[in-house]
Amino acid sequence: MTATARDPLLPTHWFNILHDRPQYVTSAVSRTRLPADGKWAGHGLQLQQPFSLARQSLNTADRLIPIPEEILDLYAQYRPTPLRRAVRLEERLGANARIYYKYEGANLTGSHKLNTALAQAYYYARAGVRRVVTGTGAGQWGTALAYACQVMNLGCTVFWVRSTLRQKPIRGEMMRLFGAVVHESPSDLTEVGRRALREDPAGTGTMAVATGEALALAAEDSESRFAVGSGENSVLLHQTVIGQEAVSQMALLGEFPDCVIACMGAGSNFGGIALPLLGAAEDSGRSIRLIAVESATCPKLTRGHYRYDLSDALGTTPITKVYSLGSTYVPPPVYAGGLRNHSAGPLPSAMYADGSLEAMAVDQLTSFRAGMLFCETEGILPAPESAHAVAGMMDVVSRHPRQGPPLVVLVNISGHGLLDLGAYSRFAAGEIEPVSVDEASLSQSLTALEEFNQRIAEPAEAT
Amino acid sequence: MAAGDSSEVAVRPEPHRPLVTSLVFDALTVVIPGTRVEALNEGQELYADLGMDSLRFAGLLIELESKLRVDLDDEELMTIELVTVADLIDLVERISLRTAK
Numbered sequence: 120m121t122a123t124a125r126d127p128l129l130p131t132h133w134f135n136i137l138h139d140r141p142q143y144v145t146s147a148v149s150r151t152r153l154p155a156d157g158k159w160a161g162h163g164l165q166l167q168q169p170f171s172l173a174r175q176s177l178n179t180a181d182r183l184i185p186i187p188e189e190i191l192d193l194y195a196q197y198r199p200t201p202l203r204r205a206v207r208l209e210e211r212l213g214a215n216a217r218i219y220y221k222y223e224g225a226n227l228t229g230s231h232k233l234n235t236a237l238a239q240a241y242y243y244a245r246a247g248v249r250r251v252v253t254g255t256g257a258g259q260w261g262t263a264l265a266y267a268c269q270v271m272n273l274g275c276t277v278f279w280v281r282s283t284l285r286q287k288p289i290r291g292e293m294m295r296l297f298g299a300v301v302h303e304s305p306s307d308l309t310e311v312g313r314r315a316l317r318e319d320p321a322g323t324g325t326m327a328v329a330t331g332e333a334l335a336l337a338a339e340d341s342e343s344r345f346a347v348g349s350g351e352n353s354v355l356l357h358q359t360v361i362g363q364e365a366v367s368q369m370a371l372l373g374e375f376p377d378c379v380i381a382c383m384g385a386g387s388n389f390g391g392i393a394l395p396l397l398g399a400a401e402d403s404g405r406s407i408r409l410i411a412v413e414s415a416t417c418p419k420l421t422r423g424h425y426r427y428d429l430s431d432a433l434g435t436t437p438i439t440k441v442y443s444l445g446s447t448y449v450p451p452p453v454y455a456g457g458l459r460n461h462s463a464g465p466l467p468s469a470m471y472a473d474g475s476l477e478a479m480a481v482d483q484l485t486s487f488r489a490g491m492l493f494c495e496t497e498g499i500l501p502a503p504e505s506a507h508a509v510a511g512m513m514d515v516v517s518r519h520p521r522q523g524p525p526l527v528v529l530v531n532i533s534g535h536g537l538l539d540l541g542a543y544s545r546f547a548a549g550e551i552e553p554v555s556v557d558e559a560s561l562s563q564s565l566t567a568l569e570e571f572n573q574r575i576a577e578p579a580e581a582t
Numbered sequence: 583m584a585a586g587d588s589s590e591v592a593v594r595p596e597p598h599r600p601l602v603t604s605l606v607f608d609a610l611t612v613v614i615p616g617t618r619v620e621a622l623n624e625g626q627e628l629y630a631d632l633g634m635d636s637l638r639f640a641g642l643l644i645e646l647e648s649k650l651r652v653d654l655d656d657e658e659l660m661t662i663e664l665v666t667v668a669d670l671i672d673l674v675e676r677i678s679l680r681t682a683k
Contacts, residue, residue, distance in 0.1 A: 162665070247661070
């Protein structure tokens with residue numbers, strides 16, 4: 120018996136794009152190409168993720184992967200999420216467009232991250248893991264995982280990037296409310312963190328360091344394992360409930376989008392809404408534009424290089440081919456902490472490389488302006504990350520000809536901004552200054568990325 | 583000979599370890615392109631010598647799952663830590679023996 124009545128629009132399967140496009144399966148460069156300093160001798164191979172999740176990330180055989188009943192019960196508590204037409208925003212923009220948005224912020228933890236947090240916690244608990252350790256940028260993932268771990272009776276430790284932790288301490292209280300142990304990153308708990316603190320005691324922190332700290336802590340404790348909230352194919356897979364619902368909901372309205380827009384951190388909310396719509400478009404012979412909107416302060420797609428790179432400062436994760444600004448790049452401390460990843464995930468990177476998605480970068484002030492307008496017209500305050508998607512959507516709509524068929528746009532509002540009220544207030548008071556890329560830092564990091572790729576390039580490019 | 587004895591002989595050909603070793607080496611050549619069976623030995627370290635990472639490790643387990651025709655168990659795999667090729671052969675030997683029973 121199910122615990123919650125299930126809406127017929129709730130997907131019963133995750134949509135696996137790797138079935139349609141097996142060329143997107145993640146590949147990695149052999150670690151033997153790394154400089155032989157001997158530090159890894161005697162290092163054991165241990166699964167950090169349950170094998171079920173790894174299997175999902177590499178699955179090319181199944182287009183639809185069944186969602187376990189226990190996870191469906193939990194999804195049913197907050198899914199399907201609303202899909203609405205932004206009529207008042209259309210009027211304000213005077214746009215020749217029908218603008219739809221999918222709203223992922225209405226669940227307890229406030230963002231789309233819960234879709235994969237519940238799934239991952241389920242698999243970790245089933246695998247006998249006692250504690251899950253993770254790194255979080257904006258804190259949405261940390262909050263979602265803390266709640267999911269509480270549901271599954273798992274312990275949870277979160278390394279949270281310093282700049283965001285200090286911007287919104289109340290989110291930390293949410294994580295603790297759900298039983299998580301929260302550490303500011305960089306911390307003095309791990310060598311990765313201590314090294315970052317030695318290099319820059321007042322540093323803002325990065326996702327690469329927070330992830331490295333989580334990996335280091337997980338490696339020290341046999342009952343703990345590392346979990347990741349974005350970038351992995353399995354994470355994108357879990358998020359496809361968003362896009363599948365959107366396909367059904369738009370069909371009920373007799374619509375199909377010409378264009379799907381979402382913000383881009385490492386790619387989970389983007390993939391979640393875009394991949395099922397791409398599949399549906401191909402099934403029906405339609406064309407569709409997929410647009411990823413990134414922060415202009417962390418422009419991994421629009422200014423990054425498609426190279427092999429590490430995703431964490433510890434250096435143990437696979438060396439995968441991604442659009443990256445280099446793992447040493449430290450983005451300015453913008454409020455959209457979820458967009459500060461130095462690289463996109465391997466799958467969206469591959470899509471960008473083959474032209475399946477477009478990208479644009481939006482600056483912080485433009486995004487806040489868009490978020491305020493969205494709140495004013497639609498009654499929903501988007502998270503700073505989601506506000507980037509709104510700004511991107513407004514730009515796309517403004518470029519559409521006033522004559523002729525209206526553009527049908529679907530934008531993903533990946534989370535609410537109610538814990539970012541302080542930031543919006545500062546913006547409204549004119550207290551937020553423009554922030555731009557530190558060009559010298561970016562150039563240095565990209566140079567290091569190129570040098571890293573030259574070192575690992577021989578004898579073959581990649582395996 | 584009892585029926586149980588004959589069935590055990592039927593599903594567990596001797597010597598067992600050379601067969602498992604061959605199966606493991608074959609799987610390693612699939613997930614590490616460019617690797618030849620002749621270049622592999624039990625003393626090599628999976629991480630330091632063969633450059634295995636978590637992605638390739640997962641690919642290796644999927645390959646072994648297919649070759650052994652078993653569903654590997656999340657809980658069992660979560661408890662293992664493998665340093666050398668010999669450790670991997672030991673694991674596969676345990677799984678194949680259990681499956682055979």
